[in-house]
Amino acid sequence: VSITELEPCDVLFLGLPHGQMMNRIDEFEALADSLIDLSADFRIHDAQAFEKWYGKPHACPGRLEDFVYGIPELHRDKMKGAKHISGAGCNATATILALHPLYLAGVVESAVVEVKAGSSQGGNAVNEGSHHPERSGAVRSYKPTGHRHLGEIRQELNADNIHLSATSIEMVRGILATCHVFLNTALDEKEIWKIYRSAYGNEPFIRIVKERSGIHRYPEPKLLAGSNYCDIGFERDPHSNRLVVISAIDNLMKGAAGQAVQAFNIAQGFDETTGLEFPGLHPA
Amino acid sequence: VSITELEPCDVLFLGLPHGQMMNRIDEFEALADSLIDLSADFRIHDAQAFEKWYGKPHACPGRLEDFVYGIPELHRDKMKGAKHISGAGCNATATILALHPLYLAGVVESAVVEVKAGSSQGGNAVNEGSHHPERSGAVRSYKPTGHRHLGEIRQELNADNIHLSATSIEMVRGILATCHVFLNTALDEKEIWKIYRSAYGNEPFIRIVKERSGIHRYPEPKLLAGSNYCDIGFERDPHSNRLVVISAIDNLMKGAAGQAVQAFNIAQGFDETTGLEFPGLHPA
Amino acid sequence: VSITELEPCDVLFLGLPHGQMMNRIDEFEALADSLIDLSADFRIHDAQAFEKWYGKPHACPGRLEDFVYGIPELHRDKMKGAKHISGAGCNATATILALHPLYLAGVVESAVVEVKAGSSQGGNAVNEGSHHPERSGAVRSYKPTGHRHLGEIRQELNADNIHLSATSIEMVRGILATCHVFLNTALDEKEIWKIYRSAYGNEPFIRIVKERSGIHRYPEPKLLAGSNYCDIGFERDPHSNRLVVISAIDNLMKGAAGQAVQAFNIAQGFDETTGLEFPGLHPA
């Protein structure tokens, strides 16, 4: 769509390829009162950090602070009436929601996150790696180090002691983040429950999933396809100070468009869950 | 098969369910000169460690030391002529082969291993979790903590600073172990290459897989189905002291029967690769 | 659930295993004004035909005529206020909806139907064939001949010149019926369009899918997971009198519970689409 074809409006959802939005922000601001940007251009608030993770300077560093980072569970108050919202990265969303309560509680010594991701994360563009005979059944280390989403994660958790790798697996939609957290204090499962309940007890799109038996003891992305939920579970390692926190989302919903709609609802004063009621399918 | 139907022979490959072999070892020793045990009963050499990981005392702790742990790359010399070999666990094999050179070189501060596993790891027995509508497309945290294979891993690497989680993914055969290694010394990629080349340069079933571009830059289990290879790759994190080591095997070959045949070949003096020549298929 | 625990109610949806409902119908009628039976027991109206396809006599043949066959597109009028509705078979639904307009128009010489089915068709019960390592990637001829749904199909199309095979493929939800129709008269694509439009033009859950280009030229079950649509497409063979009609449904929705809810809505006077609004996901 050429921008000249767009009518002025209240809110624009923008899904440009990464790197274009920062060069065209003025054009879009002229068209709409509010922008919800799904690209990566305005997720990082600090210009130096942007350059570190994206490998080039930002085109309009003075505007970085204008955008609210798009995870409602962390920034709901700032979102109300906000004119600029930047949609969070999908792997970042799964990781941040898994770990934010623990960082807030100050109990983390360090964390290692292993993200398992589906093929829709690569977008619509066809490439050699998305060719079905190659991609089908793959367990492919696509970003063992240097994943750009780590920049947002460190910013939002306000921490450097966190590491991330991402592996593509046989799945279209979905992310499972397995977060190995090394605790700086002895916590039993009850205390961890309390931390999560206190952080997320009233959240409409976060569920703590933890069963003693059965096959769905922990979060599973396949139960969430099409839904805006982030499911979170955890298990204490009896043999060390490790806590494993597991979170699942649909990368195209809570990891992208769904969370953007949630942010839009908050910004514009609608009921936060409007349009996001689909609970997922089972079996699927 | 009832044991009374077995003829005395030179070598017995035993695939009993875990926990039975340790009660029947005398029966089998009466039948064969050499035993290759595919169960978990004789992988751990220390009786206390066995009880820690298996939750019950060993039935014949005095025999634990008699078995050679079944990874040829670590114990080839002891295997020659050995009468008792214990097949290594599949996740343990992928992890130990990935990390042994680094532990040997003394460069590891700590390690966190995330194993991605296929459904054949669960064996032949049908259960609720293996029902196709439930298992298909799953990304299921089946052992976030307390995985028994960690006992063997710590024994073989002679280290406690290592952690393991396992996740079931959509795959029948195959394991990918993503090993986050925190180094206690600055090492660049060349130095790491040297460590691996020195450890595995002459190994017939280990390949270092590391490409600068393309879709197969790192090991992939789907390329190994039916083969006895263990492929190993790595990437240095430019932003921390982390090194990510990635290893892939076919859990039914290098992770089970294939490695047992390799050990058998060594024990009996045959060419180590006999019967293990299949290189895998592509695409698949 | 034991029947003694059930409260009397207006409508009972019954999902008993095939063969039980016909022995217990009196019990359920004592409990509810209306029954919607999801088993196969009351789909066939003729006692002899029942015995032919099910291999044993019916337990209460006198009641067979009481049930309305549960496809609304064929029996909407009879459903209004009906006290007994029998849910149609999933493969039967896909086949009947694909072919009914052509049989009604009297243009069919004979038909051969190939159904591709997902693993959820086998139900919840675990069995050797549903074990993931066996079922994954299968293309399994589970009923080349003698499929029981053919009994319903012949009844509803009032025809014997139709044949059916069913093949299990890698899929959890979904059915694709490929129907090879040999025409007894020359019809071009326009005339076929007219036949389908006249039959289904006002149907809320039937869509004719036929594009000249692109990858979604014909119906695809994966687009329908969770939805109650039946998508139908067709292509005329330029080299013969064959017409290929293709229909897709979600076997758990239009092929089972969804269609039962649709029938319930009609029977009880609700809006036919109530509770059935989910349009499906893409990509998935």
Added chain:
Amino acid sequence: VSITELEPCDVLFLGLPHGQMMNRIDEFEALADSLIDLSADFRIHDAQAFEKWYGKPHACPGRLEDFVYGIPELHRDKMKGAKHISGAGCNATATILALHPLYLAGVVESAVVEVKAGSSQGGNAVNEGSHHPERSGAVRSYKPTGHRHLGEIRQELNADNIHLSATSIEMVRGILATCHVFLNTALDEKEIWKIYRSAYGNEPFIRIVKERSGIHRYPEPKLLAGSNYCDIGFERDPHSNRLVVISAIDNLMKGAAGQAVQAFNIAQGFDETTGLEFPGLHPA
């Protein structure tokens, strides 16, 4: 590879895109004594038939008769010493091998074939339809009518009473052909067995697969990945004159390179099975 880089040799295997070989045959003949052409250009012997199925005239119709059609089970004698062999189409191979014995016996009234195909059939080239999020889980009618392989099938079976549709399913390698055969004479299963045994009793790469119970009662492509076998099974319809014949191959082996090597072995006087010993994997 530019042709100028090729050294003269005894045999050339040529895998050019369809439509190029017929324009360049002279170049290749100048380079090698024998040609094995894997393209579709020389499968059809009749120039008019070629134009009918390929939509354009053949570039060198006078050479069509020079090529032996590449299915050894039909043309083994002509292959011995042959200088020109044309590799058969993959769907054609599965169909012809399934039906040849019945056509030879003169018992076929008509046949309808439904081929289920994997994504590797589309070749290496990436396209919108092969993009994993679109292709994964697809059950896609890619050629309901007008499939070019039908030209070869009709030629080799010397029959017009045969119809073909092809559906892409979730699979990388493999073809399952479900062939609905209407018999012109009453035949029981024993008589059908006899027809197949007489045709294929000594064939090294054909197996009749037909079990009374268990999950592998009929051929399955997933058991054949990497192997050169064609497995064939059948079931008589008790309610009609229909016989369902089911055949499975690996489209990249018996449907392409494997069968070409088999033909090469015959042409050059090697043992027919040389290089084709891999039996397939289970489970996979």
